[in-house]
Amino acid sequence: MAKQLYFEDVVVGSDIPTIVKHPTTRQLVMWAGASSDYNEIHYDKDVALAQNMPGVIIHGWLTASYLCQLLTGWIGDEGTLKKFSVAFRGMLFPGQDVICKGKVSKKYTQNKENLVECEIWAENPKGEKTAPATALVSLPSKA
Numbered sequence: 001m002a003k004q005l006y007f008e009d010v011v012v013g014s015d016i017p018t019i020v021k022h023p024t025t026r027q028l029v030m031w032a033g034a035s036s037d038y039n040e041i042h043y044d045k046d047v048a049l050a051q052n053m054p055g056v057i058i059h060g061w062l063t064a065s066y067l068c069q070l071l072t073g074w075i076g077d078e079g080t081l082k083k084f085s086v087a088f089r090g091m092l093f094p095g096q097d098v099i100c101k102g103k104v105s106k107k108y109t110q111n112k113e114n115l116v117e118c119e120i121w122a123e124n125p126k127g128e129k130t131a132p133a134t135a136l137v138s139l140p141s142k143a
Contacts, residue, residue: 007116044056081135087131100122121133
């Protein structure tokens with residue numbers, strides 16, 4: 001069970017603990033089945049190459065799920081992911097690490113709810129941001 005994060009513990013500008021994912025082509029096939037995204041560029045190298053890609057690429061929404069995992073693991077069971085928005089700006093590949101990072105950009109209380117805005121992103125092993133995203137989470141108070 002993850003430690004619970006409380007609103008009072010969050011500092012604007014602080015880092016969200018990084019997670020690193022290690023996607024495999026098998027995971028891409030499993031994601032295709034779960035998401036009904038059977039585009040062959042996600043599991044067939046020849047098809048990906050024929051479409052001028054360097055090889056099989058990771059599903060964008062799988063990358064988005066990694067970013068959601070980054071957040072939900074950080075906020076704990078009593079936190080709530082309220083909003084999430086992502087843009088896909090680059091390709092990620094099976095067999096390479098997907099590094100998920102983030103920072104706290106704002107915190108405030110609105111309508112008695114403790115809210116934290118975050119800038120999050122996935123990057124490739126070269127440090128290039130391939131999936132910038134924003135999120136809004138609600139956190140419990142210690143009071």
